[in-house]
Amino acid sequence: xxxxxxxxxxxxxxxxxxxFNAPIDLACGQSLENYxxxxxTYGTLNADASNAILICHALSxxxxxxxxxxxxxxxxxxxxxxxxxxxxxxxxxFFVVSLNNLGGCHGSTGPGSVxxxxxxxxxxxxxxxxxxxxxxxxxxxxxxxxxxxWAAVVGGSLGGMQALQWSLDFPERVRHAVVIASTPRLSAxxxxxNEVARQAITSDREFHEGRYYEHDVLPRRGLMLARMVGHxxxxxxxxxGEKFGRELREEAYKFGFDAxxxxxxxxxxxxxxFSESFDANTYLLMTRALDYFDPAYEHGGxxxxxxxxxxxxxxxxxxxxDWRFSPERSEEMVNAMISARKKVSYAEIDAxxxxxxxxxxxxxxxxxxxxxxxxxxxxxxx
Amino acid sequence: xxxxxxxxxQWVEPGHHVLDLGCGDGTLLDFLQRERGASGFxxxxxxxxxxxxxxxxxxxxxxxxxxxxxxxFDDGMFDVVLMTQALQAVxxxxxxxxxxxxxxxEGIVTFPNxxxxxxxxxxxxxxxxxxxxxxPYKWYxxxxxxxxxxxxxxxxxxxxxxxIKSRRVVDGQHQNSWLARLWPNLLGEIAIYRITRExx
Numbered sequence: 001x002x003x004x005x006x007x008x009x010x011x012x013x014x015x016x017x018x019x020f021n022a023p024i025d026l027a028c029g030q031s032l033e034n035y036x037x038x039x040x041t042y043g044t045l046n047a048d049a050s051n052a053i054l055i056c057h058a059l060s061x062x063x064x065x066x067x068x069x070x071x072x073x074x075x076x077x078x079x080x081x082x083x084x085x086x087x088x089x090x091x092x093x094f095f096v097v098s099l100n101n102l103g104g105c106h107g108s109t110g111p112g113s114v115x116x117x118x119x120x121x122x123x124x125x126x127x128x129x130x131x132x133x134x135x136x137x138x139x140x141x142x143x144x145x146x147x148x149x150w151a152a153v154v155g156g157s158l159g160g161m162q163a164l165q166w167s168l169d170f171p172e173r174v175r176h177a178v179v180i181a182s183t184p185r186l187s188a189x190x191x192x193x194n195e196v197a198r199q200a201i202t203s204d205r206e207f208h209e210g211r212y213y214e215h216d217v218l219p220r221r222g223l224m225l226a227r228m229v230g231h232x233x234x235x236x237x238x239x240x241g242e243k244f245g246r247e248l249r250e251e252a253y254k255f256g257f258d259a260x261x262x263x264x265x266x267x268x269x270x271x272x273x274f275s276e277s278f279d280a281n282t283y284l285l286m287t288r289a290l291d292y293f294d295p296a297y298e299h300g301g302x303x304x305x306x307x308x309x310x311x312x313x314x315x316x317x318x319x320x321x322d323w324r325f326s327p328e329r330s331e332e333m334v335n336a337m338i339s340a341r342k343k344v345s346y347a348e349i350d351a352x353x354x355x356x357x358x359x360x361x362x363x364x365x366x367x368x369x370x371x372x373x374x375x376x377x378x379x380x381x382x
Numbered sequence: 383x384x385x386x387x388x389x390x391x392q393w394v395e396p397g398h399h400v401l402d403l404g405c406g407d408g409t410l411l412d413f414l415q416r417e418r419g420a421s422g423f424x425x426x427x428x429x430x431x432x433x434x435x436x437x438x439x440x441x442x443x444x445x446x447x448x449x450x451x452x453x454x455f456d457d458g459m460f461d462v463v464l465m466t467q468a469l470q471a472v473x474x475x476x477x478x479x480x481x482x483x484x485x486x487x488e489g490i491v492t493f494p495n496x497x498x499x500x501x502x503x504x505x506x507x508x509x510x511x512x513x514x515x516x517x518p519y520k521w522y523x524x525x526x527x528x529x530x531x532x533x534x535x536x537x538x539x540x541x542x543x544x545x546i547k548s549r550r551v552v553d554g555q556h557q558n559s560w561l562a563r564l565w566p567n568l569l570g571e572i573a574i575y576r577i578t579r580e581x582x
Contacts, residue, residue, distance in 0.1 A: 315436070334443065335454040338423065341399075345436050347429075347444045364429055371437030379439070 008084045009076060010042040010067035010091050017107060020140055030127040033116055037141055038063045038100045038107035042083060043091035045145070051382035052147045053089055054138060055079065055098040056155030056162035059230070059286045060278060062106035065098035066091075081361040088369035089154065093382040097145065102137050103129040103285040111281035112213065122281075124210025129285055131158075131293045135165045142173065151380045152176035152373070156358035157325065158286070161293045164333070168295055171311040176376050178315045178369075181322055181358040183329035184303050184336070185294040190324065193233055194287040197226035201280045210281050219280045224271035226283055231270050236321035236354030296336075303336035313343040315372050317365070319357035320350045345372070386466065387413065389550055389574055390490055394418050398461040401486060403447060403478070404468030407431045408440035415440070422460065448473045452481040460486035467572075469493040470526040476538060479577070483544065489577045495551075497531035497567045516571050532567045539577060547576040 005011050015038050025031045040063045045052060055065050057078070066083035068076050083089045083096055100108040103126060111126040118125075142150065153163040153174050160182025167177040186194075201207060204222030208215050232240075244263040259265040299305035314337055318330035327348045337344040349365050351357035357365070376382075387410050394400060396419040402411050405424025408431070414420040425445045426432050435442035445454075447468075463486035469475050470493050482489040494516035495501075504512035511521040519526065530538075532551070539546055551562045551570030562570040 313441070331454075338443070338454060339456055339459075341459075343421075343441045344423075345432075345440075345442050347432055347436075364433075367433045368436055371433045375437050375439050 005068065005071075008086050009080065010084050012071075013040050013042065013064075013067035013069065013077075015040050015063055015069075015107065018141065018144060020137075020144075022140075024133070024137060024140070026127050026133045027130040028128050032102070032109065032127070035102060035109035035137070036107070036113075037102070037109075037137065038104075039141065040064060040066075040077075040098050041145075042066055042096040042098075043094050045095040045147070046382060048381075049147050050149070050151060050380040051094050051377070052142075052145070052150050053094045053096045054142070054150050054153045054166075055083070055089075055096060056134075056138075056153065056159035057098070057101065058155070058157040058159045059290065060227075060274070060283075061159070062104060063098050063100040063108075064106075066096070079359065081359065082366075082369060088366060088373050090373065090377065093377045094151065094373075097141070097147075099138065099141060101129075101134045103282060103289075105279035105282040110279070111210070111285070112279050121213050123213060124281060126281065126285065128288055128292075131161050131165045131289055132169060134162055134289070135169050138162070138166070139170055139173065149173050149175060151382065152178055152376050154178040154180075155182070156180040157182055157355065158290055158293075161290075165293075165295065167310040167312045167314070168306060171309045174312040175380065176315065176372075177310075177312045178317075178372070179330075179333065180317045181319055181325055181330075181355055182316075182333070183325040184296060184333045186291055187329075191291050193229060194291055196229050197287055198284055200225035200229070201283060204280075207280065210284075212280070218275070220272075220275040223275040223278060223280045223283060224268070226271075226280075227274040227278075228267045228271040231267060233324045234355045236323065236352060238321060239353045239356075242352070303333065304339040307336055307340040307342060310340070310342055314345070316344060316346045317358075317368065318346075318348045319353070319355070320348055321352055322355045322357060324355040384409075386492055386552065386572065386574055389552075390464065390466070390492075391418060393488075393490060393576055394420050394462055396420070398422075399459065401425070401455065401460045401463045403463065403465040403482070404471070405431070405435065405440070405442060405464075406466075408435035408438055408442060410464065410466065411435075411440045412438050447478060451477070452485055455485040457484055458487060462486055462488050462490060464490045466490075466492045467494070470528050470530065472528065475528050475530070476542070479538070479544070480542065483577065483579050487578065487580060488547070490574065491535075491577065492572055492574045493530070493535070494526070494572055495532050495567065495570050496529040497533065498571050499568050502568075514571070532570060532573050535573070535575065539575075544577050544579060545582070547578055549576070550574040 021034050023031045023033050064077040065079045066077040085092050100106040103110045111122045115122045153166045155163045160179035163177040163179050167174050201222035204219035206217040207219040247262040295306040296303040318327035334346045351362050398420045400420045400422035402424040411424050424442045463482040501512040551566040551573050553571050
């Protein structure tokens, strides 16, 4: 809890719920008759609506990207390090839009919402959502806000995939796409980790085929395990080593199977906390959206062909110790952009924190991000 | 604008797609984009230069020529490939030149002449590795690991069947003096070569 709000914070913010009445057709063949999106905005939209930035969240993210909901809130929004006055995404210049995606569990329509056709919660009946579906729903949000073209669509990890998808599906509506710590498609290893997470959830006795709400229970154990295995892939061996090493919680081995090493208790704590705040069905949906993302698929695996319609400029950033979506995956994307004759800038940032590095402000990351966004601001007269 | 860049920009036509190897802070590409209507990329490894490029709207890729080459660029995708004052700093200049003319129709290369009279004179008199304005380093910390003379470079081009379209020889201040034109390998400090594999 901050005693007073930091001067480079967007300050106290409150989310708003926007209701969409027109049905949306989804990639899976189903459609949603109507839906809600929960949104936060920071900064002011200028007269010609040219200074808008869309923030796309990653697997466990949501609309609360910056600032505080109250003076009692312990931590600011998840990307507060990069969004605010004088920060890379400078809210003195940009109008920033951040939403909770469809299928989410932070207020937007998802498995925990009421299915209008049954009057009960969707649960496992909520349709499987793709990155392209999200982009479509975000385009409607842009319409609603009166934004014809984003100055930039920005995202890390799964958020970066949405930025890339935007540039392909609505080329004329994106000036810049900033794709950070992302990949043009998941590898077999990435999908394998997702599958372990899903198995952990669905094999929990309290999962009840996804209808746990009806049984008044939560598959906490499964969700905790899913988060634990996921969390390992967000960190690097080196950063885990530095943070925990082989440190024990007590002085000697106890010759048992309780959490004796610090790293064990950290993972358990992270997992437990997550299992209390996140929805298991949403976790399944988000990991599937990751698995399915592959814009090159419809073009015989040729990403540069998939990129043909894009008109924006790209900034692609990777982190040296990210083994979940390694620099090589970003370079694959950059090379396809070069081949497709798109404008692209790329840097690999040296950072020890693995995949999580995209959330941590390091000097070079901040410098590059600031320089690029400053130039975007100048370009749109912000 | 640096006089060598002034000469180079005359060889880039409006609409040209340009690759700049070791693009520095992007001064040249920025100028070519704004003043000549060219497009293209710069490759760079210096973090500060990369940030500056991004801030001024020059597309820059962090890529090391020595370790990554130009494999990620398609044959003939550029009209011009530039390399100003970086040839002497790569591990295999011969391979880089070949790659330049694979991905581009034309190459523009500038480098310091190791046969300039002041360097010859310095080595002859002092018996120590020469230093100059164009080569301001000590032998042990210099990034310039593949120094050559104009004659060396031209011999390499002949050997590889590369045609020199034109050559400008200038002094340290990038002035094109009549003396340097007369005895380039002795009096020229920096040469700007325009090379191609295409027939005239």
